Amino acid sequence: MMENTILEMQFAIDTFYFLVMGALVMWMAAGFSMLEAGMVRSKNTAEILTKNIGLFAIACTTYMIYGYDIMYGGGVMLEGIETVAKDATYAAPSDFFFQVVFVATAMSIVSGAVAERMKLFAFFAFAVVFTGVIYPMEGAWTWNGESVFGLFVLGDLGFSDFAGSGIVHMAGAAAALAGVMVLGARKGKYNKDGSSNAIPGANMPLATLGTFILWMGWFGFNGGSVLAMASKESANAVAMVFLNTNAAAAGGVIAALLLVKLLWGKADLTMALNGALAGLVAITAGPDTPTALEATLIGAVGGILVVFSISTLDKVFKIDDPVGAISVHGVVGLWGLLAVPLTNSGVSFTGQLAGAGTIFVWVFGTSMALWLILKAVMGIRISEEEEYSGSDIAECGLEAYPEFTK
Secondary structure (H helix, E strand, O other): OHHHHHHHHHHHHHHHHHHHHHHHHHHHHHHHHHHHHHHOOHHHHHHHHHHHHHHHHHHHHHHHHHHHHHHHOOOHHHOOOOOOOOOOOOOHHHHHHHHHHHHHHHHHHHHHHOOOOEOHHHHHHHHHHHHHHHHHHHHHHHOOOOOOOOOOOHHHHOOOOOOOHHHHHHHHHHHHHHHHHHHOOOOOOEOOOOOEOOOOOOOHHHHHHHHHHHHHHHHHHHHHHHOOOOOHHHHHHHHHHHHHHHHHHHHHHHHHHHHHHHHHOOOOHHHHHHHHHHHHHHHOOOOOOOOHHHHHHHHHHHHHHHHHHHHHHHHOOOOOOOOOHHHHHHHHHHHHHHHHHHHOOOOOHHHHHHHHHHHHHHHHHHHHHHHHHHHHHOOOEOOHHHHHHOHHHHHHOOOOOHHHOO
16 A cells, blocks of 8 residues: 555656656747847847747647657557556656657757748748657657667667757757758848858847746756656756756856857857857756766857857858857757767767767758758748848738837
């Protein structure tokens, strides 16, 4: 009897923990919305907010219908999810809830990179396939341990991605990179001689608020990925993950700020914000094994990488990414994967590279094909006139800040 009560208590605690952590990750949707709304020009604000709430709703629905089944065999339309298995340590619906908010996070990464020039419904069409098929496939190969088209199993090669530096962040960035390549740069971003013009965001308070919301939501993202809390060991692991996640974000901010001050003599706020996010992305693949100092340093390297990556992608490769999402989530996502073996002897560099390569090739390849199909079928870019007057009026028929008009 006593043992049964303890098991029921564990079931309740682990389920509750999944739900609260999932709710924290859901709040990252608000973070991405605010960050992106602050980093675009005011004439494109309402459209990017519509993208963010739309993609969240689409992700929740496609993943419910067939995405969760592809990734974890959870049943089409979650059939039978309400039954409680005898040996279950948490409620099945809480696992779905925790997983579905990750899908939305991966998709959110794309919206910032293609901002200010993409057709709203082309983006939504992409979201349906990305959240329902592209992401669940690579999720099944990684977190569910399925073989990659019967060729190899990433886990056997020594691949590990605790909460998704590669599986979520790099995947989102790969889809974004394909989108930006098909879409092209914003009008007025590059001059005839190839030099680049800065297009500053309209609202730095919103971008900063968004970054802090993401920082907070990340405790659920990484902390929830321990997947249990109702024992001394797992509760301690969750606490360590929270500590390391916070330390890495702090390291990212300090490193990015010091670097831009050295390089340009100015403390660039947008780079400080991206430094925080880079630190968070960097620790996501392995927040459970480093010491607090190691976590701070892993985040700091992320903060340095992101500064160089943003300016290199912009100036050298002419990749126009208004919010720096491809650098933050892609380049630093790869660093996050490669940092795991430094503190975790059970993980190999070759395994991490194999996993990163598999995720990138799959997501980039399928996304590129999908963007090209959408371009041919419906067109993915708004007209030059619409871009000039702003996608808010063109796509949403309203303005985010109407009192500022003449």
